[in-house]
Amino acid sequence: MSEQPSAERAAQLRAQLAEHLRFLQELGVQGFSRDPRWSSRPGPSRAARRVTNIGPQGAADGPPMPAQEGGPHGGAARRQARGAVSVSNGEALREIRVDLGDCTRCKLHRLGRRQIVFGVGNPDADLMFVGEAPGHDEDVQGEPFVGRAGQLLTRIIEAIGLRREDVYIANVIKCRPPENRNPEPDEVDMCEPFLFRQVETIRPKVIVALGTFAARTLLKTQDPISRLRGRIYTYGHAKLIPTFHPAFLLRSPDRKRDVWEDMKKVRAILNEESSE
Secondary structure: OOOOOHHHHHHHHHHHHHHHHHHHHHHOOOOOOOOHHHHOOOOOOOOOOOOEEEOOOOOOOOOOOOOOOOOOOOHHHHHHHOOOOOOOHHHHHHHHHHHHOOOOOOHHHHOOOOOOOOEEEOOOOOEEEEEOOOOHHHHHHOOOOOOHHHHHHHHHHHHOOOOHHHOEEEEOOOOOOHHHOOOOHHHHHHHHHHHHHHHHHHOOOEEEEEOHHHHHHHHOOOOOHHHHOOOOEEEOOEEEEEEOOHHHHHHOHHHHHHHHHHHHHHHHHHHHHHHO
16 A cells, blocks of 8 residues: 655644644643643553453353452462462463353342453553443453444543553443443442452552542442542552543533543653652
8 A cells, every 4th residue: 555645744733732632632731841840651561562352251150259369459479478470460360360250159140241341451551540330332242442432532542642442441340231220239249359359460559530430440439420529548558549431421521630630640640650
């Protein structure tokens, strides 16, 4: 295929840049700084940077979940302390997916779900996003955040200088609730141990809880997201930042400024960690 004329290519790049700048303006970005600390990317800071999308696989109905030791983190350290063979995060995530199996632990398996939506992204990510539950597009494609809300999340990730493949994305609930209704308490109770194991395996430096259900599940509180956001919490060895769900932003675009303020905190923590 022949290369495009330089003028046409330049016009495409200008259009892409203009679109990105419009989105940053929507988020509330007022301008740019020449300070190198503003523009520095956290970037991949771990040796292995690979994307793993754990799809349907493994045995039906895995064994009962073991009791967690020492909080939500520390899986790799515990395995080493016991003399177990060291495994990669990607392999550990696949083990969790096998344990999840063709899950029938709650009623969602008989309420119209197409498939389990486990998680996608870099198993060694410094940044992890946790949402609520799959929607229609996610249920069809088997990957979290691929619909309109997912496209907005991708743009938010890019706005702090990262790519979607640099982070890990998962949901509290692995199956789509009918008509995209809110997850019910028994469904969260059955599914949250697998989320905790994902977090324990990845050991991110920052966790972004997207929306009320993710924040409540991780922080074990009943406070709404409007009360929780704007602060930084400690979650094991990670910093946890609650913010609004992208689906909420599609309905209430005036709250994008709040999300941008939260994401600036994320960027600052990652930059600080990478400089140490």
